[in-house]
Amino acid sequence: xxxxxxxxxxxxxxxxxxxxxxxxxxxxxxxxxxxxxxxxxxxxxxxxxxxxxxxxxxxxxxxxxxxxxxxxxxxxxxxxxxxxxxxxxxxxxxxxxxxxxxxxxxxxxxxxxxxxxxxxxxxxxxxxxxxxxxxxxxxxxxxxxxxxxxxxxxxxxxxxxxxxxxxxxxxxxxxxxxxxxxxxxxxxxxxxxxxxxxxxxxxxxxxxxxxxxxxxxxxxxxxxxxxxxxxxxxxxxxxxxxxxxxxxxxxxxxxxxxxxxxxxxxxxxxxxxxxxxxxxxxxxxxxxxx
Numbered sequence: 501x502x503x504x505x506x507x508x509x510x511x512x513x514x515x516x517x518x519x520x521x522x523x524x525x526x527x528x529x530x531x532x533x534x535x536x537x538x539x540x541x542x543x544x545x546x547x548x549x550x551x552x553x554x555x556x557x558x559x560x561x562x563x564x565x566x567x568x569x570x571x572x573x574x575x576x577x578x579x580x581x582x583x584x585x586x587x588x589x590x591x592x593x594x595x596x597x598x599x600x601x602x603x604x605x606x607x608x609x610x611x612x613x614x615x616x617x618x619x620x621x622x623x624x625x626x627x628x629x630x631x632x633x634x635x636x637x638x639x640x641x642x643x644x645x646x647x648x649x650x651x652x653x654x655x656x657x658x659x660x661x662x663x664x665x666x667x668x669x670x671x672x673x674x675x676x677x678x679x680x681x682x683x684x685x686x687x688x689x690x691x692x693x694x695x696x697x698x699x700x701x702x703x704x705x706x707x708x709x710x711x712x713x714x715x716x717x718x719x720x721x722x723x724x725x726x727x728x729x730x731x732x733x734x735x736x737x738x739x740x741x742x743x744x745x746x747x748x749x750x751x752x753x754x755x756x757x758x759x760x761x762x763x764x765x766x767x768x769x770x771x772x773x774x775x776x777x778x779x780x781x782x783x784x785x786x787x788x789x790x
Contacts (some may be wrong), residue, residue: 502557503785504548504599507606509565510580510683510778511632514541516772517551523772525551537583545596552597560593560601561779563771565634570651571784573603579669580633580683602782606630607654608645610764611638611773612729618765623725627717628770629656635677635713639721657681661712681705682732697735703742708720711746714761718747722757728769729764736763764765768770 507514510531517525527547532539551557566584567576573590593601611620611628620626625641635657639646647653657677658670665674669683678684682693689696696702714726733739738765747759764770 501548501559502555503776504551504557504560504597505772505779506544506548506560506562506593507609507771507775508540508544508562509606510578512704514768514772515544515547515551516769516776517555517557518776519555519557523769524774525555526769528768531581533642536581537587540581541592545593548593548597552599557599559599559779559783560597561609561775561777561782562589562593562601562603563590563606563775563778564603565606565636566651567655567683568603568605570604570647575603583628600779600782600786602778603753604645604647604778605636605638605651607636607638607652608647609638609778610729610770611640611654611727611772612645612777613766613770613772614642614729616641616777617773618770619727619762620725623723623760625721625723627721627723627726628726628764629681629714629717629726630730631682631710631728631771633683634681637717639723656713656717659713659716661709676709678707680713682730693732694735695737697732700738700742703735703739707739707743707746710743714743714747715750716764718751718757719755722728723760724758725760725762727762727764729766731768733763734767 503518505516514528524675566578567634575584575587578584590601590603614620628638637654637656658675662674668675668678685693731788
């Protein structure tokens with residue numbers, strides 16, 4: 501069966517088509533923030549209709565870059581692109597493309613992708629962090645996404661790590677996303693994230709705040725592994741070496757919690773592979789219920 505996978509982020513959206521567990525098509529496009537939701541939906545639907553006509557697919561999985569109310573299958577909001585608040589994304593895709601669709605927060609979906617197909621295989625519980633325009637987290641426990649009581653578990657990016665720090669897009673101050681998210685790095689430091697990640701002096705300071713956020717995940721969850729995806733994670737050992745060292749120095753001295761932090765094996769496609777798994781799981785549950 502064919503599956504359409506969609507990854508909606510703050511600076512770009514990506515789409516892929518899977519047949520028989522293999523990615524057969526893929527496209528990625530920069531986001532027009534001024535165009536907001538309407539601009540992005542028009543393009544997603546256009547590509548989806550074209551692919552359905554030429555290749556065919558029977559279901560759709562979506563990872564969205566912002567909080568999602570999973571039971572209602574609606575976007576809660578996006579702090580990066582306008583007009584998404586309360587939008588019924590899954591039902592809109594179903595109506596436009598004529599196939600069942602399911603949506604979750606992109607970090608949850610990325611966690612699922614890495615757990616099943618990537619660097620998190622055999623690691624349970626697994627904590628996944630997306631380190632890109634924004635910062636999010638997803639937890640896989642017992643082979644399932646842990647969403648919490650109200651669908652909002654894993655929002656690591658909006659934990660306060662610097663009380664009284666700079667204002668975040670969420671309205672709070674000193675959030676992990678505000679201190680370490682890609683959207684702020686050029687504003688704060690005058691260079692792109694890619695450039696900054698090649699500067700050892702910058703990285704040594706950057707990982708202090710990043711480790712503060714991850715320390716919370718380690719102390720609270722004790723994951724078997726932490727997988728970090730997103731554009732900033734592409735810096736590889738220039739980032740991961742100093743980050744592991746900083747975590748070693750920050751973790752409480754008596755804790756024996758493992759510090760196993762690795763880059764995503766699926767690169768830019770963690771969420772797309774996770775969207776495949778999300779759609780497959782939904783189809784299986786529906787089949788079992790029938």
